[in-house]
Amino acid sequence: MDRPTRDDAPLAGVKVVEFCSVAAGPFCSMLLADMGADVIKVEPHEGDALRQWPPLTEGYSENFASSNRNKRSIVLDERPDLVYCSISAFGQTGPRATEGGFNLTIQAASGLMSVTGEPGGAPVKCGVPVADFASGLYGALSIATLLARARTGGPGGHLDIPMFGCTLGIAALQVSEFFGTGRSRASSVQRIRAMHLTARSRRRTAISQSPLATRSCGWPSARW
Template sequence: MAALSGVRVVDFSQVLAGPYCTMLLADLGADVIKVESPANGDISRGMDPKLDDTTSGAFLTVNRNKRSISADLKSEGGRALVLDLVSTADVLVENFRPGVAARLGLDFDELAERNSRLVYCSISGFGQTGPYSRRGGFDLIAQGMSGLMSVTGEPDGTPVKCGPPITDLGAGMFAVYGILAALAARERTGRGQRVDTSLLETGLGFSVWEATEYFYTGRTPRPTGSAHRLSAPYQAFRCADGHITVGADGPRHWPSFCAVIGLPELAEDPRYATNAERLRSLPNLVEAVEKRMVEHDREHWLALLEEAGIPAGPIYSVPEALEDQHARARDMVVEIEHPRLGTTRSLGPVVKFSDTPAEIYRPAPDLGEHTDELARELGRTPGDIETLRAEGALR
């Protein structure tokens, strides 16, 4: 039995942070029901890469293992059906801009009266309180305002965002953490509660090393390229045919690294004797190391470093990372059969379990694919369903 078997999640979210959260819950066995508008559904259905009129790669990748019900919340019948659905739920996830849920009659206080055990999770740009709460929020904005962009990129370069939408994905992960904690608390209290997280707080939460530097030195953290701001050498180094990454910052790894690259004198140099000294002299250190490492290709150095037990690795392109034998051995690339699209590929579950493994058992749903099925589960007769469809309440 899956870890979250028996947990029902009603998902009002769109695009990435919320759907990523609910996909993680669905992979763990939760019954996730995606509520979509009859017109176009989740915005990401229309994003690139488009696969047909109602499906995109962007939608497929974070909506597997879910069922879709398409109901017009502004119609009496559609709204009644969705409220009945919420009454059966353990968890609700929404990423409306603060204030929208209340206008739709879907705010926490109202729904908690109908279902006191409901764990209600809100994901937004800036959270439900504070002076910026009503602002729209996107990953780019959150990366900028959280300070992440100020420390990403090369020294003295222009601000650069992290390649992946890290605050979107991170907010989804923090939301899962909050939901699971609230479900555990409910086991003791019998009551649900509101879980509130945001893209901005995710960015701030990820700045643990940068905040540490500022709190304890008073310095404003700056971009360091691939280097670590608290440890050295811990970064990418140039070889004859490209770059590799090396983590040789520890007291055991540093002298071993110097020996492997044929520069044992660096380990005896007082400028590099301690981690703090190496950080202060990092430009000189990098210059000396790379002058030696460009004499051989990446494969040469990686073999020697592995033999010496020094953490190191190649810098892959995305295709290279996905095709790597270890990623495949860990089931990080999976194939999913879609009834219209045939075989599709997706990333596999990141966390492995010995007894209750995460599974991919259903492709991302078509818009409203499970509307009739769910309406029947909620007590609607075939006649009721046809009437609601004729009224435009259901798709």
């Protein structure tokens, strides 16, 4: 894939080495490439596992393309200001460091599924691979922050991005309520009153009548 030349991009001149596969890591480095970084993707001989995922167009995976644009392969000479990021299920240290994980298992382990779904129903997985992309977003932000330090003469470093911790991070309200009260809110419990969905014929409406929402947005609603 040819990388567009954008000398005025925020990360122009920055080189990023990616030793990742599937979604979270590649999505993170793709965001850095979108900001102008020169992303070097290192793959095993058989290639990133995502290359084999359908749908395939002339032997090329559309799923692989969705997280790997603007990247290339090249030899790297290590430097003191090198920034290295690892995205894994539970981090590089700790009692679960050797365990693997994926979007589904991380959504379950983090409790995200337990607060999603219909009243009285079973836990429900979010339709978006939120654990993968939350990890990519946290990774991109952390890398950009450490690069800012390196650009002012500071050292680079290794960033440890656990998917489990990132998913807990985006569920901060529910996590803080659990530690504050000791009770877990099931999917049937509304956090904010007067927020609900209604279904009429083939259309659905989401309505929020909470004081917090009306003060900031009037009477917000959405239809689809």
